[in-house]
Amino acid sequence: MGVELAAGKAGLTEMEDVNFTDLEVVYHVRDALRSFTMGDGDSYQQLIGVLHHSKHLAPDEVALLVTSLKALSGAVSCFDNVHHELLSAIFGMSMWNYSPDVMDALVELIIALAAANGKYLESCLEMLVSNFMPPNSFLELLKQPRGLARKDHVLDRVHSALEDIADLIPLAPMRLRQIVHQKMPNTYIKEALIVVYVENMLRLERSAMGGVVGDMMLTAVVDKLIDLDVEIEWEDILQDDSGKGIFEMELEDLEETLDDADQDGDELTREYSSGRSFWGNVNAEKLDSLLVLMFQHLNTCAKDGQLAKVFETLLESFQITVLSAYKSKFSQFVMFYACSLDPEVCGTKFADILADIFLSNSFPPFKRMSAVAYLASYLSRAKFLSVSFVVKMVQRLVGWCWKYCENQDGDINPKAHRVFYSGCQAIMYVLCFRMRSAMDIPRLKSQLFLMPIEAILKHPLNPLKVCLPSIVEEFLWQAKAARLFTVSETFVFNDLLESELSRAFGGMERLDMFFPFDPCLLKKSDRFIRPNFVFWSMVRTTYDDDDEEGSSEEDVFEDFTGRSAENVVDDAMAASYEEHDLDLDEFDYSMTKMSITPKNSLNYRFGGELHRGAMQMPSRIRPSTSPESL
Template sequence: MFKKFVVNALDERAIGKAVRYEELRHKFQANPANVDGENKPPSSPEMQMTLSALTNVVSRLDQNCASLVQDIIAATWVGRDTLFVSAYVRFLGNLVSAHANYMGVVTKMLVRNFGMLPSSVGRLPGYPVVDRNEIYDRVHYALQYILELVPTAATSTLFPQLVAEFPHKSEKKLEHTCYLANMLRVVEYVPALRNKLLSVITDRVIKIDIEIQVDLDELDDDEGDEIEAELTGVALDDKELVTVDEESDDEEASNADEDEDVPEDSVKSLKETVDKLDSMLDLLFNYYSSYFDISDKDPSYLPASAINTFEMIHGFFNTTIMPTYRSRYTQFLLFWAAQKAPLFSDHFCVSMVERTLDNTRPVGIRQSAAAYIASYVARAKLMPQKDVRAVVRILCRWLSEFVDVRSVDCNGPDVNKFRPFYCVVQAVMYIFCFRWRELQEESEDEWGVIETSWTAGLDVMQKVITSKFNPLKICSPAVVDMFAKIANHLQFVFCFTIIEQNKRGGRGREEEMLDSYFPFDPFLLKKSRRWIDECYVVWTPVPGLEDDEDEEESDDDEADDEDVGIEGGEDDEGEDSETEGSER
């Protein structure tokens, strides 16, 4: 009966009579949720039989029947009973097999169900309740069935559609996380799209990452820190190292902005963006973790899946993450993956050192690579000690050769002329602040006395610091000051005399110094930080350093009292003495 009705409707349509054809369309246009009133929707068995009849004559559903096909594709189906869903999916498969021109609209309909669906979709009157997970299962079942029939559609149709329907960065968290989770499911049964889809995902995630940085940069420094701590649930103290008192230069500007209130809408929007990024990164970490199942019994054996996955992530890093300026969190995907095996860590370090020291590369790339290698070696908890020393040794050897060869060209500190050199110096200082324990060697002399020395060619730092290049004036004040304190406490090198001389001569404009951007600074996201905590070096105070600082402050107070007397009594030094006193 249903087959006869469908055939008659199509036959009459062919000769210009559209009454039964429109009646057929109306069956699929009817909303199954509208059970009250005159226009009741057809029952599920009736719809199922109609679909089966259409499947048998699917070859006749050409462009002349496009309106009917559009109605069927737009019909509510994911919340109906199982038998209807099976008939519907079978119809879609036969349709795209017979008419390739419908593949686009069918794929678009399926992909649009990957987002955050309202619960009402699975709560149709007269039908069993279908939860959201079951709905997504049905959509994937339909997509898999179609791709098995038309495999070429994966690249030609599905991939562009997945990219086009990816939520805009302004969409809410649930829209992003539902869509991302479903994209990752597609990757599992369409492995040909794995690299391309994950590349798109990385690109979209980093755009959200950058948006956070832009929003924070618009806030006052103190307000930004406080809001970030509130958003991430991490105390300000966890931001560690590199905070330096720079009271004199910025005090007035900071006081001027002190009373400004942060707009409530801006904070709310920023909080939502951070939460969204956190959830998306957590999904990605969870996805990648299944490919890094490396045996503890034989860590030297690396499955092909682990190697391929790391190479893929490293590729995304090279093409998308590293060229993006000042991203905050996306790069931790590589930080985490590189520590899954010493081979991966070594591969990443070699690539960054090579870019840092290669004078044929653009200066910007070399500076970025230096920041990455410094931050990684300083923070990578699972990086073998020998590899930490190897990186520092290579950097120090290059610094030594640079000073020997280029000193003749140096008339004083010049960040524009020698920027890569200063980047490497800053990298070594930063690594030293975190990994000085691994860079020490203990040996026992013939009388049994334990002697401590420095490994990895670090002795060259004395020559570098006292050279005409004067890196202590160019490198980030935050890094310089912390390095000076630790190096002095450990009796490694002594920097304070040069630092004071630099201060007297003027510290220089901000554009004449390196910034203190280190891409693996503390990971502060609440949910996804669970993946990072186990492999991250947290800043710990150097034993005894605080005691030294207290003694120095006491000595400085006494010295200041004495200096006042000296400056007041040394009239014979004239104008120069007065100038020096005013600078102090």
Template sequence: MSIDTEKRRIPSILKPYSSFDGSKLNTSLSQNKVRFEDSSVELVLHEVLESNRFQRYELLVSEVKEQQFGDEKFQQIFVESKKCASLLDANFGMLVESLLSANWLHRNETSREVYKDFVIELLVAHNNYTSLAVSKLVQQFVPKDDERAGWSYGKPGEEKVQMFEPIHDLIVRLKNVIPMIFDIILVQMRKSFPYFKKPTHVVCGYLHNTLWMTEYSPMFTEELLEIIFSRMVVVDVNAPRNEIEDAEYPEDDAQMFSMEVKTVDGAEDEENTVMKLPLAETLDCCMEMMFEYISKHLSTDSSNAADRMFRLLLNLFDKQILPTHNTHHVQFLLFYLCSFKPSYVEYFVMYLWKQVGNPNVSTPMRQAAVGYIASILARGKFVQLSLLKTMLQELANWAYKYIQRADSMQHNQSLKAHMVFYSVCQTIFYVVAFRSRQLTANAKNLTFLQTLQLSSIVTCHLNPLRVCLPAVATAFAGVTRAHQLAYCHTILERNARRKLATVYKNDAQTPEECLDTFFPFDPYMLKKSGKRIDSIFLKYEASEAEEDNGISSPEMRGRKRCESMSEDVDDFIHEIKRLKNGASSENGETHFSYSYGVSPGFHS
């Protein structure tokens, strides 16, 4: 038989690595106690190619799989494999997979270098192994579930960092010789991201390595961060505020107050920094890593680099966060980002405002954008008064024009028909009420509020107060009456007489027609990463005129009692605990309770 004929038979004899049954081979070899002889890898490959002899080839594959040899033998096999890399075509898939799967990270430095040299030589010679090689590398980024040692709150210790370093070094070297390889790396990074319910150190370890890749592959920073954002959104949605609250504060109000006072007094220990809900702990550690990453890149001396990072994260917000319903914490990445420069928060708010004013954008997206505007204007300590006034003027002007068009077109007054309008009006009411202390601090600011002609909006035929959240409407009515800007209580009483309470989802009582409102920057509930938010997050403070006139609602009077116990008490948590299933106020009236997603925050 000719050599050419033998070569043509090889594909039918040498099975690809995916179909190789290694268990039978390993069992047979272990029973016979046979080992690969000290023959060169090249000689073994030529035996297969030229003589169709497989015994020593199978022994070589088996020994590489078992890896029961020292560093010296390891180096010998990989040095020889590198020399004959051109021979390792698809017919030798079993051997290639065994070599790529070798446990190289836990060997000495020389062995690691030999492995890296082999991989580079192999992929340059045979690009069909690129996906396999990259997947083996990326899988090394995922810590084992039982390897918790060396991880502190999701961050790797020095030993873990040194273990990951050779992987990143190999990726850099591959990127230099195979420019298009990063497309394959991105695919594998998406595929290999751990399941979101994995232990905290597993998810955070992978996130740490993904962020590491952005340092030496800045061209692909957006793609890598998009992978992170998409996974963090999944974790966030599956760790809702009510579950975090129930896990952190399982007892009654008195004990909750007691716990928070201890925190204020500095009695917080290491155990108290761990979130009791596992998913919340994972999200907390991930958020802290992302805050640190943002801080590092925005504190750079290069203004262009910082601006690029801002635009990149804003783009990811548009793709991943804004369209997602019921996120609770991941959006604070943008909140934190905006605190670095006044121009950032201004750009962010104007970007959202363009979404609201664009009729080609879907109504839910426009309503979500309005919610973000309301929440950041109300909650951001870094929001300058000039931006606050500018946006209130923009919102009011838009509302006036809408009212004029609605008058001429004689539309119906249903909530669905005017969803964006009602959302804009509630934003005006909410921001005026929440920032009343700043907006009424002097005569100049009061004159500005008078120019908004709030009374015209309140008394229009669309009656926006009837669909606002009761807490927002009540707080706004108190501010406007205290400063003689508008008189809303008559309208509120008339609306109340026309409505009957209806039981909606979660057994919470809400008005018959009430906006499905989203306050994305409700109080931050994660412990470790929350320390970065505390200093830039505004809690509600009523203006002096409101307090002096004694017009605050029973909830606001309750707020003063809370403040006497702890100045840092959360805006909503105690009130919502008290009203979770509906409760009666001091005068017998029934108040409505809302989930964290719709908390106006007037109960600090």
């Protein structure tokens, strides 16, 4: 089959129309390559000139370029080191600049080069990876349908080529891992570019090469999330008023949001509980977009039955990177969302791992304190965790704290016993969220009454004077109302402000004030978290007055698909779900059910001295480092 090529005997660009067969064109290109090695570079330079044409090509120029690329594919055996200028021109071509037929010819050439000579493999892979991102001139075009169509044309061919090369050269995926990681853009690059690069990384994770490159892709993405996360200054987050309790701010934000929605008539405003916004903060917006990509990827993995495998990589990355990043503000929500997609396996495993780290003496104190802070915040905020599982985890913490007390006979020492105090605070924090739900189930209520919580709190180490006063106060109010144990004046301290003892226990990292799963302040990613998230306004406390009777465990039992207990026929399945009972009424998502204003039952007094409402629970993530920013 012949092709019409604007070329002559003197070179490819002479304007004499001659019909060449494909084989003749290949021979012509081979002659140009060989002639160059012998000192005759005219045809060679004309060939390079053809490759450099990329913009506003006429139909005959497109045909010439396609034919030249195909001819080069048939002549790859003639390539040598002396042809570095030609190779540089080939590897410098951006598929974003060409029509689909040119892209196809270029991909064919790259695959042929990679397969013909191993020394070109790395350059071929680098060229394909460089096409993960469009030229800057395409950024505006990506906002239009035709730009998105061009993006699909390019990336489909890039990934197809990578898979073809991997099939031909088994070691290619290992080298690809390194190249993708090396070429990953820094945090200062434009949002659209870093988003499309990460999109390609996640596409590789889902590809046939995922078994080889997938873990590296996920780990690198999490690392990039952390890089962006720590770039967000704590000064960018409006700090809580030190005179207010931790949960008081969350309720105020909800009220402000509802007021704004009523005034503006903007239904989108109702989607966010927090009145705080990060729009205008470049790093926060990049992080928000990347989190959305990760959430979408995890959702796809869950639908494809691949979540468990991906979760193992995320869990390992979390332990190495996120858990040690004390300034992390939002990256941890990747774990939260992954757990929400599979509560029974991923959801419980995450909690178990955090508990294991806290309970093990083999980890340094700050890692153990960080782990239990994550655990407490997770158990409190994850709507998808059953009350029975939460109580079981609290039981593990209480058991460790009680054993610790039995081996101690000293007095308060926040620094020496900081791991113990972090465990005590975690117990109280979780019960502030979950005590009412547990008390509504007779079996769980009995378990709480059997725990030596009172003995721990009355121990000479006196955690009530060291843990955050706002958490202590809320916990004591609920414990008194639930009659969990006798709350007397001995439990009350006069200074309601944060004490030096609490600051000492938290250390420089302020882990006493670190609640990693406080409400997410990133708007786009928040919509993924919100359906499975417990806001303080949703919590039914033990001192709330309502018309509901105490519930039995059967009343609150539902599996995660919404079926009631009586519809679960298989006994083994029912037994499995028993450990994951879920009271959907407990955290009714309807705005009309939110308990924003404390009820009259808040008039309890401790020995006539401590007034309910003087201080409330922590609402929002606090600085975990840089005390000077407080």
